[in-house]
Amino acid sequence: MTMFNAITHSQIYVLDQDEALDFYVGTLGLEVNTDADLGFMRWLTVNVPGHPDRQILLEKPGPPAMSEETAQQVRELVTKGATGGSLIFTTDDCRGTYETLKSRGVEFTEEPTDRPYGIDCGLRDPFGNNIRFTQPKS
Amino acid sequence: MLRVRDAMDRDYAQPLDVPALARIAHVSQAHFTRTFRATFGETPHRYLQRRRVERAMFLLRETDRSVTDICYEVGFGSPATFSRTFRDIVGRPPRTYRRETVAATGYVPTCFTKAWTRPST
Numbered sequence: 277m278t279m280f281n282a283i284t285h286s287q288i289y290v291l292d293q294d295e296a297l298d299f300y301v302g303t304l305g306l307e308v309n310t311d312a313d314l315g316f317m318r319w320l321t322v323n324v325p326g327h328p329d330r331q332i333l334l335e336k337p338g339p340p341a342m343s344e345e346t347a348q349q350v351r352e353l354v355t356k357g358a359t360g361g362s363l364i365f366t367t368d369d370c371r372g373t374y375e376t377l378k379s380r381g382v383e384f385t386e387e388p389t390d391r392p393y394g395i396d397c398g399l400r401d402p403f404g405n406n407i408r409f410t411q412p413k414s
Numbered sequence: 415m416l417r418v419r420d421a422m423d424r425d426y427a428q429p430l431d432v433p434a435l436a437r438i439a440h441v442s443q444a445h446f447t448r449t450f451r452a453t454f455g456e457t458p459h460r461y462l463q464r465r466r467v468e469r470a471m472f473l474l475r476e477t478d479r480s481v482t483d484i485c486y487e488v489g490f491g492s493p494a495t496f497s498r499t500f501r502d503i504v505g506r507p508p509r510t511y512r513r514e515t516v517a518a519t520g521y522v523p524t525c526f527t528k529a530w531t532r533p534s535t
Contacts, residue, residue, distance in 0.1 A: 319526075
């Protein structure tokens with residue numbers, strides 16, 4: 277028996293949710309899953325088109341969930357790119373997608389490169405989060 | 415002081431006033447208020463109010479009892495005082511808090527609701 281059977285939510289910190297929406301949906305082509313003003317927070321999640329069962333929460337750090345001092349530290353870590361490999365997507369065409377996103381002004385940290393497992397590349401979101409996408413070896 | 419705070423945590427709905435609390439601590443009233451504040455960083459009155467409001471937040475979230483009912487249940491003497499104190503501590507009036515929080519419980523994991531509605535003072 278396995279104890280877990282799926283990942284339903286992942287979370288990354290963004291510094292501005294409107295800008296995040298523009299980037300993740302407008303530029304990267306993800307879908308809005310939920311965008312709700314709860315009063316105490318804006319619950320903003322996106323997903324890969326066709327996969328609403330796996331949401332990515334775009335959360336803005338701040339009080340009261342964390343102190344202003346901690347939020348500042350989180351913002352600095354995100355900005356420095358110190359939050360690790362945040363998200364990795366798969367694609368059918370790594371080089372083609374790279375060209376499309378490049379033409380939309382996306383900042384890449386690594387060009388498409390052949391790897392033992394396929395072709396992949398790396399980019400940064402407008403805040404500093406590291407994102408990769410891979411075209412797996414068929 | 416810890417004994418007094420425990421009493422407030424346990425009996426928050428009772429009419430606990432400074433004389434009653436000072437008796438629990440076996441000290442004078444003035445000494446009690448001063449020491450409590452120095453130890454926990456807020457007055458005993460404020461501490462008790464926060465306990466009551468936190469309990470009210472729970473009842474607003476998890477039950478469908480009326481706001482007035484909840485107000486008396488957690489130890490407030492009048493709905494007006496309850497409303498004002500609640501708003502002061504939570505930032506929104508009780509009914510708004512209930513509406514927003516209940517709307518979120520359908521899909522937002524509870525840990526996020528809790529973190530984002532935590533009273534900060």
